[in-house]
Amino acid sequence: MTSLIIILVSAIAIATLIGLNMWLGGWTASRIETVQEAAARLQQDFLSFNSAGGIVSAEGKAALVIDKDSDRIGLVLAQGDIFVSRIVDADSIAQIDAADGVLDIRFRDFTFPRAVFDLANPDAAIEWRNRLTGNPND
Amino acid sequence: MTELPDPIQFAIPFFIVLVIAELIYARQTGKAKYEPRDSGASLIMGLGNTIAGIAFAAVGALWLGFISPFALFDFGWAWYVWIICFVLDDFVYYWSHRFAHTVRWFWADHVTHHSSQHYNLTTALRQPWFSILTVKFIWFGAWMILFGFPPAMIAFCGALNLIYQFWIHTEVIKRMPGFFEAIMNTPSHHRVHHATNPVYLDRNYAGVFIIWDRLFGTFQREMDEEPCRYGIVRNLGTYNPIRIAIHEWWGIVTDVASAKSIKHALAYVFAPPGWSPDGSRLTSKAIKKKAGVEKPVNSMDDVRPETISAE
Numbered sequence: 001m002t003s004l005i006i007i008l009v010s011a012i013a014i015a016t017l018i019g020l021n022m023w024l025g026g027w028t029a030s031r032i033e034t035v036q037e038a039a040a041r042l043q044q045d046f047l048s049f050n051s052a053g054g055i056v057s058a059e060g061k062a063a064l065v066i067d068k069d070s071d072r073i074g075l076v077l078a079q080g081d082i083f084v085s086r087i088v089d090a091d092s093i094a095q096i097d098a099a100d101g102v103l104d105i106r107f108r109d110f111t112f113p114r115a116v117f118d119l120a121n122p123d124a125a126i127e128w129r130n131r132l133t134g135n136p137n138d
Numbered sequence: 139m140t141e142l143p144d145p146i147q148f149a150i151p152f153f154i155v156l157v158i159a160e161l162i163y164a165r166q167t168g169k170a171k172y173e174p175r176d177s178g179a180s181l182i183m184g185l186g187n188t189i190a191g192i193a194f195a196a197v198g199a200l201w202l203g204f205i206s207p208f209a210l211f212d213f214g215w216a217w218y219v220w221i222i223c224f225v226l227d228d229f230v231y232y233w234s235h236r237f238a239h240t241v242r243w244f245w246a247d248h249v250t251h252h253s254s255q256h257y258n259l260t261t262a263l264r265q266p267w268f269s270i271l272t273v274k275f276i277w278f279g280a281w282m283i284l285f286g287f288p289p290a291m292i293a294f295c296g297a298l299n300l301i302y303q304f305w306i307h308t309e310v311i312k313r314m315p316g317f318f319e320a321i322m323n324t325p326s327h328h329r330v331h332h333a334t335n336p337v338y339l340d341r342n343y344a345g346v347f348i349i350w351d352r353l354f355g356t357f358q359r360e361m362d363e364e365p366c367r368y369g370i371v372r373n374l375g376t377y378n379p380i381r382i383a384i385h386e387w388w389g390i391v392t393d394v395a396s397a398k399s400i401k402h403a404l405a406y407v408f409a410p411p412g413w414s415p416d417g418s419r420l421t422s423k424a425i426k427k428k429a430g431v432e433k434p435v436n437s438m439d440d441v442r443p444e445t446i447s448a449e
Contacts (some may be wrong), residue, residue, distance in 0.1 A: 003192045006147060006150070006188065007185065007188065007189060007192075009150075010150065010184075010185050010188065011185060013150075013154050014178070014181040014182060014184075014185060017154070017157055017158070017161070017177065017181060017260075018174055018177065018178040018181070020158065020161060021161060021172050021173075021174040021177050021178075022174045024161060024162065024165045024172075025165070026161075026164055026165035026168070026171075026172060027171060027172060027173045044367070045371075045373075047336070047425065047428050047429060048428075077375060079375060080173045080175055080176060080377075081171065081173045082173070082176075082255040082256075082373075084373045084374070084375040085373070086372075086375075109375075110376070110381055110385070110388075111374040111375055111376050111381055111382075111385045112374070112375035112376070113375070113376065
């Protein structure tokens with residue numbers, strides 16, 4: 001019985017704390033401004049990553065960057081007030097769609113399930129889809 | 139067997155009050171960061187850990203009952219036995235914690251606690267749900283009982299150890315006074331432990347007393363010129379508590395299933411986190427080597443600048 005009370009009181013306290021955090025605010029949504037900024041983050045996370053160009057989504061929520069030395073493609077995602085990055089290859093992708101300038105990638109990694117890029121450019125979305133799936137000439 | 143109250147139950151209200159205080163302080167000063175989905179995930183992980191503890195308590199009790207008769211001595215309940223018990227329990231904690239970072243089987247459990255990119259008091263409560271799978275109560279929980287300390291005393295000291303570690307999960311306190319920083323684990327020391335900067339990886343395993351790290355060569359001081367970046371080497375893109383709790387366990391399962399030999403399968407379970415047969419992933423040791431920071435450093439000026447970061 002005591003355990004049940006502890007669990008119930010804790011659950012109420014958690015809901016209250018989350019509500020208080022939402023109400024107080026105090027955090028700023030992260031945003032990627034430039035390809036260089038995304039490349040710097042990839043360099044930090046993967047120790048060697050030199051940008052050979054890339055693309056940032058229209059709303060600054062995601063970026064794709066090509067590594068000059070290895071042709072790897074790095075992805076940086078703005079999430080909450082933080083960033084999460086991955087090296088992306090064809091094997092890591094479960095499904096990828098490019099329609100109306102939006103690149104929608106679903107990953108096999110369940111800790112990093114999805115990234116959506118509003119590129120506002122249908123050709124760019126298709127180009128990056130092909131590059132990510134390893135079929136650059138499709 | 140003597141029973142003592144669980145001090146953690148009494149500490150929970152203080153945890154809540156301190157989280158609220160830090161939340162408000164964070165809002166007022168910007169000296170701490172709180173994001174609702176992250177703090178929500180941490181708090182739910184804490185609740186899940188409590189539920190798991192209740193659910194699996196019988197397993198631990200059975201183990202205690204089994205090994206207690208084999209104790210070499212009976213140290214009794216004198217005040218000085220309490221002090222020795224607390225210090226020795228912290229020594230066992232240091233090694234248990236060190237193995238939790240260097241053996242993937244234990245890391246699969248402990249990674250939960252490190253999986254937030256934030257460092258605030260809710261991070262302290264982000265705890266694993268499947269610790270039972272590590273069977274660490276056998277590997278690390280038996281020594282002091284077999285030596286002769288009363289099991290209830292060890293459990294009580296262990297709980298006090300965990301309560302102590304709550305307050306050090308904060309960015310609000312920069313440094314404690316020098317003598318305190320020299321002996322005790324502090325927010326500054328523990329920030330280093332939670333950081334993924336190569337120079338900070340696999341450092342400061344202490345629970346209460348930082349002296350163990352100083353003794354065993356794993357101490358790294360926090361450097362102002364190298365701000366801590368929190369989280370894990372491969373940060374999570376999810377706030378889903380279930381995914382957070384199982385992700386490394388699932389990683390072990392898929393790696394073992396893909397192993398080409400028994401040796402590789404065993405290494406996927408027992409080698410350091412990040413091990414892979416072809417070296418395509420990096421262990422902490424490999425990351426530190428790549429960054430030129432294999433040994434603890436006093437200043438980033440001592441490190442080859444080109445190896446640190448692109449910033």
